Amino acid sequence: MTNATQSQTTINDGRGILERVFFSTVSTVPCCVFLLINGTMLFTLRSKPVFRETSRYVFLFNLLFADTVLLAHSQLLYLLAASRIRMTYPVCGVLALFASLTAVISPLTLVVMSLERYVAVCYPLRHATIMTIRNTGVAIVLVWAVSSLNVLIQAILLLNFPFEDLQSLQMKNFCARENMLLGPMSDLYDKAFTGFLFFSAGVAITCSYIGVMVAARSASTNRASARKARKTLLLHLVQLGLILSSTVHNPLLMAISKVLDGIIIARIQTVLYMCIIILPRCLSALIYGIRDQNIRPILVYHLCCGLKLSVNPAKSEISA
Known part of the structure; x- marks a missing residue:
């Protein structure tokens, strides 16, 4: 009986290891693919002076950079x-x-990108003077400053936790x-x-969308530009919703773990991780890389390792 029990335990342990290897592979392969696409997109946005000197592409680079870093971190x-590796609390x-630093960058950058589209449609004559490279840089610095301030407050709340009362700094989870989020103040x-x-962020993007819709009815507004901006703002709302869904990933997983066993939880965790964590962080490259006619040929050119295409990326021009 003891040998049978030991054999069954060994089989279960072997299945558990195979499950973890399988799920890790299923999540790692697409993640590496998206990291490659994001990295190529980042390189593309720095490959031409016109990308580095146009505000919407500078904002896109900032958004994509934060998403790429957070994707690799996740x-x-x-x-x-x-791998069942548990860390210490300091690490x-x-x-x-x-x-937390990179997670806040994405929604804030979506806000400034929406405001940039609002200015481009509603104040086209003043767009060049408002959305200068200097003002764009200031906006990005403010985005990172707000995110850094949030991290600073979280660090202060974390340091106030009485770690000396713990038996060990080794985490149980x-x-x-x-x-x-160890203390009630941190969680709150x-x-x-x-x-x-x-x-x-939702209010800002929604107001920008309404402003663009109102401006589209004006005879002095470029209808095609307004229609394109409206679609872009809707995509921003979708991106914001997906990023918001990532905040409920771990709480949802903890709730599920109370009623289901380990193997089913591992499978659900992989599905949730792919849909809620990975997917929102790769949409920026896919959306803008495919939709933007100025980025698409150059992105495809770099993804194909410089192979000759029917569209020559050197001929891609960007209107002001």
Whole structure:
């Protein structure tokens, strides 16, 4: 009986290892593909002076950079959790704060990108004087400053936790941002800031969309430009919704873990991770790389390692 029990335990352990290897592979392969596409997109946006000197492409570079870093960071934590590696609180705290820094950049950048489209449609004659490279740089600095201030407040709240009362600094759970909300104040602040951030971003993008719709009815407005801006703002709202959904990934997983067993949880976790974490962080490159006629030929050219295409990227010009 003892030998049979030991054999069954060994089989279960072997199946568990195979499950973890399979799920890690399923998530890592598409993640690496998207990281390659994002990296190529980032290189594309720095390959031409006109991309570096146009505000909407500078904002896009900032958005894509934050998404790429967060995607790589999320995959690292996923692989560490799949490998059953538990960290100490200080190490996980640094990683969690880094994730908070990049996570806030995306919704804030979507806001300034929406405002840029609003100015382009509603104030076309003043767009060149308002959206200068200098003002674009100031907007990006403000985005990073707000995100950094949030991280600073979280770090202060984290340092106030009485770690000396713990028996060990080794974490009992896997490293995740939610697992580092150790005190009630940290949890309350995180919920309040996240709610305020996404509510404000949603209102800003929605107001920009309404402003563009109103301007589109004016005879002096370029209808084609307004229609394109309206579609772009709708995509921004979709992106914001997907990014917001990523904030419920771990709480949803914790709730599911209370009623289901380990193997089913692992499968659900992989599906949720692919749909809620990976997908929103790769949409920027796919959306803009395919939709934008100025980026698409150059992006395809670089993805094909410089092979000759029917469209010559050198001939791609961008209107002001």
